[in-house]
Amino acid sequence: MAVVGMQVHKSDQRTVALFVVLPHKRKRSRKDRHSTSHSSINSKSQTMAPGGPRVVNNCEECLRSLHMKVLRTKDDTIEEDVNFNNIVDVYATMPWFGMDIGGTLTKLVYFEPKDITPDELDQEAEILRNIRRYLTKNSAYGKTGHRDTHLQMDDITIRGRRGSLHCIRFPTSEMVNFLLLAKSKGMAELVTTVCATGGGAFKFEKEFKKEVNMRLAKFDELDALIKGILFAETHNPTECYYFENSSSMSCISKGEKKVYDFSQPYPFILVNVGSGVSILAVWGPDNYKRISGTSLGGGTFLGLCCLLTGCDTFEEAVELATEGDHTKVDKLVRDIYGGDYERFGLPGELVAASFGQMNLKDKQSSVSRADLANATLVTITNNIGSIAKMCAINEKIEKVVFVGNFLRVNPISMRLLAYAMDYWSKGTLKALFLEHEGYFGAMGCLCQFNNEISCNETETTNSNFENGDCINEIETNFLKIKNKFFAL
Numbered sequence: 001m002a003v004v005g006m007q008v009h010k011s012d013q014r015t016v017a018l019f020v021v022l023p024h025k026r027k028r029s030r031k032d033r034h035s036t037s038h039s040s041i042n043s044k045s046q047t048m049a050p051g052g053p054r055v056v057n058n059c060e061e062c063l064r065s066l067h068m069k070v071l072r073t074k075d076d077t078i079e080e081d082v083n084f085n086n087i088v089d090v091y092a093t094m095p096w097f098g099m100d101i102g103g104t105l106t107k108l109v110y111f112e113p114k115d116i117t118p119d120e121l122d123q124e125a126e127i128l129r130n131i132r133r134y135l136t137k138n139s140a141y142g143k144t145g146h147r148d149t150h151l152q153m154d155d156i157t158i159r160g161r162r163g164s165l166h167c168i169r170f171p172t173s174e175m176v177n178f179l180l181l182a183k184s185k186g187m188a189e190l191v192t193t194v195c196a197t198g199g200g201a202f203k204f205e206k207e208f209k210k211e212v213n214m215r216l217a218k219f220d221e222l223d224a225l226i227k228g229i230l231f232a233e234t235h236n237p238t239e240c241y242y243f244e245n246s247s248s249m250s251c252i253s254k255g256e257k258k259v260y261d262f263s264q265p266y267p268f269i270l271v272n273v274g275s276g277v278s279i280l281a282v283w284g285p286d287n288y289k290r291i292s293g294t295s296l297g298g299g300t301f302l303g304l305c306c307l308l309t310g311c312d313t314f315e316e317a318v319e320l321a322t323e324g325d326h327t328k329v330d331k332l333v334r335d336i337y338g339g340d341y342e343r344f345g346l347p348g349e350l351v352a353a354s355f356g357q358m359n360l361k362d363k364q365s366s367v368s369r370a371d372l373a374n375a376t377l378v379t380i381t382n383n384i385g386s387i388a389k390m391c392a393i394n395e396k397i398e399k400v401v402f403v404g405n406f407l408r409v410n411p412i413s414m415r416l417l418a419y420a421m422d423y424w425s426k427g428t429l430k431a432l433f434l435e436h437e438g439y440f441g442a443m444g445c446l447c448q449f450n451n452e453i454s455c456n457e458t459e460t461t462n463s464n465f466e467n468g469d470c471i472n473e474i475e476t477n478f479l480k481i482k483n484k485f486f487a488l
């Protein structure tokens with residue numbers, strides 16, 4: 001088995017280095033629990049570059065095939081000429097990206113290696129150094145790109161390299177500007193393939209090719225989501241949490257965030273609240289089903305809130321909602337019964353009809369924008385909670401994990417979901433949340449490509465990166481390396 005790579009300054013077509021590295025056996029770690037049939041390789045010198053020019057899928061079979069090619073070329077004396085004694089792991093310095101292009105937000109995770117040797121720094125192309133500086137020294141990109149610095153994961157090891165994972169997002173509606181920015185930073189000259197998931201990986205494929213000459217290595221969004229969750233859980237011991245005291249509505253705002261040990265995760269219900277909502281039952285890393293979904297999701301909240309209150313952003317909508325009171329907008333059980341509906345255990349403060357008071361003109365004129373925002377948030381959240389509860393009960397699964405950017409800066413919804421799960425299941429269901437709420441698709445995409453958890457693309461039905469492609473790509477890359485070298 002071997003990993004072969006080179007660094008090419010695309011601008012002057014100069015091959016800087018060619019390297020071959022052999023694998024070391026690695027210690028079994030917590031993350032091995034999630035591994036599947038292909039063997040993972042994890043040593044300092046074995047790195048691949050998902051965002052780099054020679055993107056290859058280094059499953060064992062493919063690497064073995066590549067190694068055979070390397071051995072076969074021994075007679076061509078390539079070995080001596082490229083000085084294999086001075087092996088330089090240049091892939092380590094290539095940009096490693098995973099991208100999730102969703103209906104509302106595009107999420108980008110970027111792995112910054114922190115263990116770069118002086119040799120590697122010397123060899124590094126200037127464009128690459130500039131891109132790394134640009135991404136890691138700023139927290140705003142263009143007008144709408146943001147880096148979530150609080151979600152940065154430091155001192156993590158991917159492919160045997162130690163470094164930091166940066167989480168960046170921008171509105172998908174800004175894709176054209178993002179591509180222009182990427183081009184202006186020289187990305188088009190450096191990167192030819194980017195791993196991508198989400199609907200936008202399909203929708204924007206042509207634009208990526210046309211604008212920045214980048215190919216998208218596509219992964220299915222739900223496969224990537226699960227891989228990303230397992231990756232985050234493995235690397236961050238405080239990733240998963242729940243709210244204590246969520247069983248009483250009056251205690252709900254006081255409920256403390258508590259770390260939850262999610263190291264034995266299966267089975268669990270996964271509720272991904274993005275623009276729309278997907279609900280999965282997950283029994284194992286490669287064993288899940290999409291059991292339900294609803295079009296009333298984060299996109300609905302934002303859309304309705306903008307219409308009803310005139311607000312412009314998600315942050316503004318959530319802030320408004322925090323100041324408002326939905327009971328002035330909704331019709332509660334007590335508005336109908338004068339108190340609880342005891343026979344069926346419906347408390348008076350339960351919403352009987354969302355927006356149920358808004359048919360009356362005098363009520364309409366007495367509600368504030370904040371009340372409307374709060375009612376919109378509560379309506380969407382309760383509906384998601386109700387569907388999630390039914391799914392969990394149907395599947396007889398107790399853990400219900402909520403993710404997606406709808407939960408970003410949105411404690412009202414998290415606490416409400418925690419309360420709803422507890423209340424409606426009489427304490428049998430547990431609502432769980434994850435710190436990197438909206439970034440799992442992008443992380444999963446990065447580590448699926450990068451073979452951190454599983455390299456079994458052949459099992460990923462929608463992947464366009466199957467073993468055959470993988471071998472072809474390795475072969476093509478190898479030939480390129482060879483040709484470039486002899487052209488020197």
Ligand SMILES: Nc1ncnc2c1ncn2[C@@H]1O[C@H](COP(=O)(O)OP(=O)(O)OP(=O)(O)O)[C@@H](O)[C@H]1O
Nearest residue numbers: 102103104105274275276298299314404405406438
């Ligand atoms: N800065 C933001 N701008 C817009 N929406 C935001 C923002 N922050 C959080 N949100 C919320 O997150 C939702 C999008 O979540 P997420 O990024 O997980 O989904 P997506 O991938 O865009 O959608 P889908 O998975 O349905 O394609 C929005 O609909 C909105 O409710």
Ligand SMILES: CC(C)(CO)[C@@H](O)C(=O)NCCC(=O)O
Nearest residue numbers: 199275276277278292293294295
């Ligand atoms: C279409 C997706 C999967 C895109 O992420 C998501 O927005 C979703 O699950 N929407 C809900 C679709 C449904 O009604 O089941």
